[in-house]
Each structure stands twice: as C-alpha cells, then as structure tokens.
Amino acid sequence: MNPPKEPVRSIGGKMAGRERLPKGLTHKRTQQARAIYAHPDIVERVKAQARENEGIPARTVMINEIRYQLVDDRRRVDYRP
Numbered sequence: 001m002n003p004p005k006e007p008v009r010s011i012g013g014k015m016a017g018r019e020r021l022p023k024g025l026t027h028k029r030t031q032q033a034r035a036i037y038a039h040p041d042i043v044e045r046v047k048a049q050a051r052e053n054e055g056i057p058a059r060t061v062m063i064n065e066i067r068y069q070l071v072d073d074r075r076r077v078d079y080r081p
Contacts, residue, residue: 032063039066 021030036043042065043057050057 032059035066036062039069042066042069 021027036059043062046062046065047057050061
C-alpha cells in the first residue's frame with residue numbers, strides 16, 4: 001500500500017490548491033456569506049425594508065440585491081455616451 005501524500009504548502013504555510021471548507025459548508029454558501037459580509041450597506045437597506053414591511057430579512061433577498069447592485073455598477077462604468 002502506498003503511503004498518503006503530504007499536502008503541498010505554500011510559502012505562507014497555507015494549503016496550496018483548492019480551498020478547504022469546513023464540513024457542512026458548500027462553496028456556494030461560503031461565497032454568499034462573503035458577499036453579505038462585504039456589502040453591509042446593502043444588508044442594512046434590506047433589513048430596513050423588512051422592518052417596514054413587518055417581515056424577516058431573507059438571505060436570498062440580500063444576495064439578489066447585492067447581485068443587482070454589482071450589475072448596475074458595471075453598467076454605469078461601461079456606459080459611454
């Protein structure tokens with residue numbers, strides 16, 4: 001039987017190659033969490049709208065607002081009259 005290969009480490013000591021995710025977390029879920037963390041202004045706006053409507057702020061609503069904002073920002077940058 002062959003011995004298991006040693007993981008390859010980069011200069012900083014982190015694992016090289018694919019990112020290791022904790023058990024139970026998918027790549028999609030971690031990307032969504034990072035997007036929510038990176039856009040606190042949009043998150044606060046969605047929370048305020050939910051409070052006005054007496055609802056619960058959903059993660060999917062936040063993600064959709066972030067996507068919409070990013071696409072809108074790209075359109076503004078690309079627009080050349």
